[in-house]
Amino acid sequence: MAGSMWFLLFIYLFTLLVLSIPLGLFMAKVFNREKTFLDFLLVPVENFCYRIFKIDARAEMRWTQYAFALLVFNLVGLVLLYLLQRIQQFLPFNPRHFGAVAPDLAFNTAVSFVTNTNWQAYSGESTMSYLVQMAGLAVQNFLSAATGIAVAIALVRGIVRKETKTIGNFWFDLTRSVLWILLPLSLLIAPLYIWQGVPQNIHAYTDVNTLEGAKQVIAQGPVASQEVIKELGTNGGGFFNANSSHPFENPTPLTNFIQILTIFLISAALCITFGKMSGDKRHGIVLLVSMILLFVTGFFFAYKFEKAGNPQFAALMQRGTVENMEGKEVRFGVLNSSLFAVVTTCTSCGAVNSMHDSFTPLGGLVPLFNIELGEVIFGGVGSGLYGILLYAILSVFIAGLMVGRTPEYLGKKIQSFEVKMVMLGVLISPACMLVLAAIGVVTAGGMAGISNPGPHGLTQVLYAFSSGAGNNGSAFAGLSANTLFYNILMGVDMLIGRFAMLIPVLAVAGSLAEKKKVPMSIGTFPTTGFLFVVLLIGVLLIVGALTFFPAISLGPILDHLQMLKGILY
Amino acid sequence: MMKELRTAIRAIIVFTIMLGLIYPLAVTVFAQIFFKSQANGSLIVNQDGKIAGSVLIGQSFSSPEYFHPRSSFAGTGYDAIQSSGSCLGPTNKKLVEAVAENLSKVLKENPGVKAKDVPVDAVTASASGLDPHISPEYAELQIPRVAKARSMDVSEVRALVDKYTDGRQIGFLGEPRVNVLLLNLELDRIKKVSNRR
Numbered sequence: 051m052a053g054s055m056w057f058l059l060f061i062y063l064f065t066l067l068v069l070s071i072p073l074g075l076f077m078a079k080v081f082n083r084e085k086t087f088l089d090f091l092l093v094p095v096e097n098f099c100y101r102i103f104k105i106d107a108r109a110e111m112r113w114t115q116y117a118f119a120l121l122v123f124n125l126v127g128l129v130l131l132y133l134l135q136r137i138q139q140f141l142p143f144n145p146r147h148f149g150a151v152a153p154d155l156a157f158n159t160a161v162s163f164v165t166n167t168n169w170q171a172y173s174g175e176s177t178m179s180y181l182v183q184m185a186g187l188a189v190q191n192f193l194s195a196a197t198g199i200a201v202a203i204a205l206v207r208g209i210v211r212k213e214t215k216t217i218g219n220f221w222f223d224l225t226r227s228v229l230w231i232l233l234p235l236s237l238l239i240a241p242l243y244i245w246q247g248v249p250q251n252i253h254a255y256t257d258v259n260t261l262e263g264a265k266q267v268i269a270q271g272p273v274a275s276q277e278v279i280k281e282l283g284t285n286g287g288g289f290f291n292a293n294s295s296h297p298f299e300n301p302t303p304l305t306n307f308i309q310i311l312t313i314f315l316i317s318a319a320l321c322i323t324f325g326k327m328s329g330d331k332r333h334g335i336v337l338l339v340s341m342i343l344l345f346v347t348g349f350f351f352a353y354k355f356e357k358a359g360n361p362q363f364a365a366l367m368q369r370g371t372v373e374n375m376e377g378k379e380v381r382f383g384v385l386n387s388s389l390f391a392v393v394t395t396c397t398s399c400g401a402v403n404s405m406h407d408s409f410t411p412l413g414g415l416v417p418l419f420n421i422e423l424g425e426v427i428f429g430g431v432g433s434g435l436y437g438i439l440l441y442a443i444l445s446v447f448i449a450g451l452m453v454g455r456t457p458e459y460l461g462k463k464i465q466s467f468e469v470k471m472v473m474l475g476v477l478i479s480p481a482c483m484l485v486l487a488a489i490g491v492v493t494a495g496g497m498a499g500i501s502n503p504g505p506h507g508l509t510q511v512l513y514a515f516s517s518g519a520g521n522n523g524s525a526f527a528g529l530s531a532n533t534l535f536y537n538i539l540m541g542v543d544m545l546i547g548r549f550a551m552l553i554p555v556l557a558v559a560g561s562l563a564e565k566k567k568v569p570m571s572i573g574t575f576p577t578t579g580f581l582f583v584v585l586l587i588g589v590l591l592i593v594g595a596l597t598f599f600p601a602i603s604l605g606p607i608l609d610h611l612q613m614l615k616g617i618l619y
Numbered sequence: 620m621m622k623e624l625r626t627a628i629r630a631i632i633v634f635t636i637m638l639g640l641i642y643p644l645a646v647t648v649f650a651q652i653f654f655k656s657q658a659n660g661s662l663i664v665n666q667d668g669k670i671a672g673s674v675l676i677g678q679s680f681s682s683p684e685y686f687h688p689r690s691s692f693a694g695t696g697y698d699a700i701q702s703s704g705s706c707l708g709p710t711n712k713k714l715v716e717a718v719a720e721n722l723s724k725v726l727k728e729n730p731g732v733k734a735k736d737v738p739v740d741a742v743t744a745s746a747s748g749l750d751p752h753i754s755p756e757y758a759e760l761q762i763p764r765v766a767k768a769r770s771m772d773v774s775e776v777r778a779l780v781d782k783y784t785d786g787r788q789i790g791f792l793g794e795p796r797v798n799v800l801l802l803n804l805e806l807d808r809i810k811k812v813s814n815r816r
Contacts, residue, residue, distance in 0.1 A: 057791055103629050119623050126627040130635070175700050185639030192638045193631075221630065228634065233642065240646050241653070247675050250650035250658045255700065258670050260678040261685065261803055268673055268699040270660055274650065275643040292693075292702035295746030297675040298660070303793025359739075362715045366722055367742070368735040376714065376743040377704040380689070380752040383794035387746075404746045405704035408714070502708035510708075528706030609710055618712040 074322025110216035113560025119220040131160040134186040144179035145254035158537035165548035166194035168287030168523035171532040175269035195283030196227035198432025208559025247301035248274040286400030294403040317428040332578035353388040355413035377405030395420035398430030400523030407526035411609035421520040461567040471554040478550040495535030501528035504619035509605035519547030684768035693748025752796035
């Protein structure tokens with residue numbers, strides 16, 4: 051058994067690296083306007099887009115202009131997605147004749163998809179028309195991912211450039227992310243999903259007489275085209291309620307493998323892109339090594355506890371241990387479910403192939419803690435890179451304090467403005483998670499959603515607000531979240547989590563771009579070696595643990611101790 | 620100010636048409652041409668020419684002559700427009716009660732089976748509520764009951780179970796599994812049970 055775990059992990063990481071290195075180098079070319087093999091096809095489309103946008107894509111933007119363009123574009127996307135849901139009953143591709151989505155739910159969902167969270171308080175197959183899924187939700191799957199990539203590239207430019215006020219052009223970065231990266235990869239992978247059994251049609255649902263003579267209605271739809279970008283863009287919003295555990299979204303172990311691969315793919319590749327653009331690939335490799343170490347550790351931990359299972363089951367079934375198959379699919383088993391759960395929360399994806407709510411307390415703690423660390427272990431598309439870069443800057447700052455020298459990162463002096471912005475980016479999300487979760491567990495509106503009493507209920511609420519501010523979107527899904535209370539509060543949570551991080555990141559980019567590059571000296575703290583890996587992981591874990599340990603001990607840890615003692619609620 | 624807003628509106632329109640209509644509809648056309656069966660939900664047609672279900676979507680079975688699937692929380696059970704798991708937490712009384720109930724049902728339906736021999740997928744609910752599979756161990760445990768109800772040889776039924784058992788994909792992905800609907804359809808094809816509706 052352990053053998054197959056090692057083998058799976060090895061093949062997984064090997065394939066990931068083999069694919070992400072060329073992709074990362076390719077992306078560096080795309081954003082540096084160097085020639086690529088897709089140019090002959092895509093440059094005309096790109097120019098056509100700019101003509102309609104009426105912009106000059108070579109016009110450089112200061113960080114404030116970049117941030118403004120990004121915010122306006124996201125706001126327009128938000129309004130359109132809200133409207134689409136509100137008027138879906140009048141629009142085509144609605145074979146089930148779904149009515150308008152309620153205002154609070156439509157707001158929550160629009161925020162959720164625009165912020166790359168994909169928290170779902172609705173159930174896809176009984177709420178959304180095919181048109182909303184295709185032209186609303188899936189479009190934001192592309193655009194929110196492209197926004198993340200754009201910001202990451204802008205930050206890299208800020209670090210790499212010197213003595214300039216500008217960090218690139220938002221429309222250029224956005225359009226190139228879509229045309230050169232997200233769309234081609236989607237077109238490449240969609241046929242694999244369809245071949246394995248993911249439906250792609252616009253038919254009405256199918257009525258079936260089962261073998262025992264009952265009626266069954268089988269939901270259909272354009273699933274594959276949305277499924278691909280759901281993982282590639284680390285969005286995670288399922289076409290169906292059961293997300294990637296639904297046999298139509300994730301029919302075979304092979305599709306499952308492709309899904310976990312594509313969740314990490316672009317984020318891993320962006321580390322390579324960063325190394326390439328900064329002129330020293332070791333900078334990217336250091337980040338990648340830190341991520342792999344944290345990911346593998348989390349995975350072992352989660353797998354071990356899911357394998358050990360629930361002692362209550364073992365007692366009933368009269369044996370030592372019984373692995374935890376509650377809320378898991380037979381075709382994936384405990385191994386591939388644990389792996390998926392860790393991958394989807396290391397990143398900001400939030401797709402699930404098993405129900406995290408039914409994980410053992412400590413097995414479920416790993417996904418929760420991954421989210422609370424800020425999803426920087428590979429992380430979301432773009433947001434993973436800019437998140438870990440914030441921690442990298444924080445790490446050199448702390449190292450600088452320890453030896454009493456002005457900290458530098460890639461030759462840029464890290465001064466008070468950068469540190470302030472980094473601290474905002476690092477601390478606003480956790481504050482938001484904890485404060486809103488606290489409100490959730492002391493108000494009637496929040497408590498009403500809890501479906502699992504006891505410490506597990508606290509974990510449900512904590513997980514929800516962590517998932518929201520972390521822009522993850524996975525859930526301890528027993529929580530009844532389609533209420534006015536959760537729809538509004540989660541909406542606020544997601545907006546703060548996304549934009550209170552994005553804007554400081556762009557500010558850091560702008561400020562670093564203006565600085566001179568100081569040459570390396572004997573006193574420069576090296577950011578390319580194993581020592582830096584250790585420091586970075588240390589800073590990350592200390593910040594995460596200090597912030598969340600009290601809440602985690604009252605939730606998952608207490609839950610675990612009570613499970614072992616057989617205390618039930 | 621207004622200039623950025625106009626640009627944003629033009630951009631969202633272009634991207635919505637490109638990514639929200641052209642892209643999914645192009646993939647749909649491709650799918651309908653090259654993978655027609657999969658693209659339409661892998662539906663199975665029975666001997667009477669009627670749609671009997673989807674290869675990928677589980678169905679409820681409770682009579683003794685059929686293999687039984689896992690416990691489902693999709694609607695009232697295997698409701699394919701209400702996919703869902705139980706989402707019961709590990710310290711929730713309801714979860715332990717559900718497992719105990721499933722276990723006693725399995726033991727009652729399959730005389731001679733001991734609690735310590737029941738595989739865990741037989742007593743737990745799946746994540747989607749539509750899990751089309753059971754473990755080979757759970758199928759093995761049901762063979763004597765199905766054979767008896769259908770007056771078939773145990774070895775004959777076991778051969779069918781083997782036929783619908785899939786191993787790990789490419790040798791290392793996923794877990795071995797038996798497709799319950801395909802297996803039950805094949806049983807019906809071989810021997811219609813007379814007292815069926």
